[in-house]
Amino acid sequence: xxxxLNQNCERFEAxxxxxxxxxxxxxxxxxxxxxHIPTCASCRESFEVTSRMExxxxxxxxxxxxxxxxxxxxxxxxxxxxxxxxxxxxxxxxxxxxxHxxxxxxxxxxxxxxxxxISIMLMSWTAMLALxxxxxxxxxxxxxxxxxxxxxxNDVANLLVTISRGDTHxxxxxxxxxxxVVLGSMGLIxxxxxxxx
Amino acid sequence: MPHPEDSELVARALRQDERAFRxxxxxxxxxxxxxxRSVLGDRDEVQDVMQMVYLKAYQGLAGFRGDARFSTWLYQxxxxxxxxxxxxxxxxxxxxxxxxxxxxxxxxxxxxxxxxSEREWIASALGxxxxxxxxxxxxxxxxxxxxxxxSEIMSVPVGTVKTYVHRGKAEMKRILSRPAWRADASKS
Numbered sequence: 100x101x102x103x104l105n106q107n108c109e110r111f112e113a114x115x116x117x118x119x120x121x122x123x124x125x126x127x128x129x130x131x132x133x134x135h136i137p138t139c140a141s142c143r144e145s146f147e148v149t150s151r152m153e154x155x156x157x158x159x160x161x162x163x164x165x166x167x168x169x170x171x172x173x174x175x176x177x178x179x180x181x182x183x184x185x186x187x188x189x190x191x192x193x194x195x196x197x198x199h200x201x202x203x204x205x206x207x208x209x210x211x212x213x214x215x216x217i218s219i220m221l222m223s224w225t226a227m228l229a230l231x232x233x234x235x236x237x238x239x240x241x242x243x244x245x246x247x248x249x250x251x252x253n254d255v256a257n258l259l260v261t262i263s264r265g266d267t268h269x270x271x272x273x274x275x276x277x278x279x280v281v282l283g284s285m286g287l288i289x290x291x292x293x294x295x296x
Numbered sequence: 297m298p299h300p301e302d303s304e305l306v307a308r309a310l311r312q313d314e315r316a317f318r319x320x321x322x323x324x325x326x327x328x329x330x331x332x333r334s335v336l337g338d339r340d341e342v343q344d345v346m347q348m349v350y351l352k353a354y355q356g357l358a359g360f361r362g363d364a365r366f367s368t369w370l371y372q373x374x375x376x377x378x379x380x381x382x383x384x385x386x387x388x389x390x391x392x393x394x395x396x397x398x399x400x401x402x403x404x405x406x407x408x409x410x411x412x413s414e415r416e417w418i419a420s421a422l423g424x425x426x427x428x429x430x431x432x433x434x435x436x437x438x439x440x441x442x443x444x445x446x447s448e449i450m451s452v453p454v455g456t457v458k459t460y461v462h463r464g465k466a467e468m469k470r471i472l473s474r475p476a477w478r479a480d481a482s483k484s
Contacts, residue, residue, distance in 0.1 A: 116465050123458075145469075152465070152472055155418040156437040162333075163438060166325040169346040170318065206358045293359065 111135050111142050118146075119153045206293060215289040219282060226278055302366040309357055317357070321350055324367050327441060327449060328374040330434040335378035337423055345381050349374045364451075371449045375431075421471040429464025436461055 114132050117123040124132070136143050210216050229236065300308075302323070308316035321328075332345050352373050360369055422430050435446045443461075447454040 116462055116469065120458075120461075145473075148473055149465075149469055151414070152418065152421075152468060155414045156433070158415065159418070159434075159438045160326075160440060163326045163329050166318075166322050168343070169325075169350055170321065 107135075108139060108142055111139070112145060115142065115146050115149050119149065210289050210293050213289060213292045215285050215292055219285045219289070222278075222281060222285075303362060306357065306360060306362070306366060317354060320366065321353070324370050326439040327367055327435060328370050330439040331371050331374040331431065332378045333438065334427065334431040334434040335375065335382050338419060341381050345374075345377050349377050352377065365448055367445070367449050368451060417472065418468075421468040424471050425464050425467040429460050429467065432457055432460035433464045433468075 111132060114124060114128055118129070118132060136146055211220070300319075302320065305316045305320040305323075309320060328349055329342075329346060332342055332349065336342050336345065349370070353370055356373070360366065422433065425433075431450065432446060435441045435449060436443075441449065443454050443457050446457045450457065452460075
């Protein structure tokens with residue numbers, strides 16, 4: 100193709116690309132192009148290149164393989180014996196079919212079994228345990244606040260003893276605040292995990 | 297018999313109707329394949345990525361809320377999976393590719409006379425253009441989608457899709473106008 104296209108040819112060059120899109124050229128423009136191409140060697144060559152390119156692009160439709168080759172496991176009916184292939188996640192799909200669980204339950208289960216879900220469960224359990232045994236924990240601190248511990252240790256122990264003896268509102272407030280922050284963060288992480296999985 | 301809407305097939309698939317899921321995937325298979333190919337080309341990983349895309353779609357269908365079209369949702373999964381593999385592959389093989397490129401440059405003169413099929417030239421030209429243009433072109437030709445459908449899938453206006461396709465084809469044409477392709481064309 101000639102690199103020395105005149106201004107007129109530049110206009111036709113854009114029209115040649117648009118020619119192959121049925122609705123992109125007006126009938127007047129099509130007539131103009133039809134009249135110009137026989138008289139201009141560079142535009143004729145450009146049209147030929149574009150035409151070949153379009154034909155080759157159209158031929159790409161046949162490159163799409165059958166969907167069956169990508170659905171080796173899912174295509175089997177639920178409950179049927181399924182071939183175990185080399186695909187990494189085949190087990191996951193088989194278990195989905197075998198359990199017959201509701202998808203929302205499955206999503207909840209996946210969320211619970213995610214690292215974030217397990218962390219939340221562990222923290223909740225620890226928090227409940229700590230609240231339940233707060234009196235005993237306080238007693239341990241009383242014991243440890245003997246002569247063997249520093250003044251700082253004494254202060255901390257006294258504070259906890261005070262809290263565990265009477266003012267549980269402060270302790271509860273601290274727990275609630277920390278739990279809200281941690282659970283909120285973990286909840287967001289879990290949501291992102293579930294969305295991405 | 298009229299074809300059921302995507303939303304209906306999704307609802308049936310969520311009730312463990314695997315036939316409905318299969319129909320859904322069948323309907324959008326070319327689009328998903330084109331999306332993966334636009335990122336990975338014709339690499340060996342395409343097969344594995346496609347399987348992963350459908351597994352992810354199957355497993356994540358419960359999370360599909362219907363805010364967007366199913367095709368858009370599937371396209372995003374396909375694209376994310378392909379980009380994920382592509383980025384890993386890039387890290388793993390950067391040295392090898394560098395060597396191959398250097399060798400390719402050395403034998404550039406030979407390449408001009410090397411006979412290649414029309415399809416290979418097109419694939420090669422597609423590989424050289426901007427990825428966004430390539431995606432739009434693959435969706436248009438390989439998946440046979442209209443501009444309106446591509447607009448929904450890629451979440452951009454119709455006019456932008458047309459621009460992507462036209463600019464992409466103009467770039468391809470420039471690449472294909474190089475002497476090597478023209479010389480090869482004259483032989484065939």
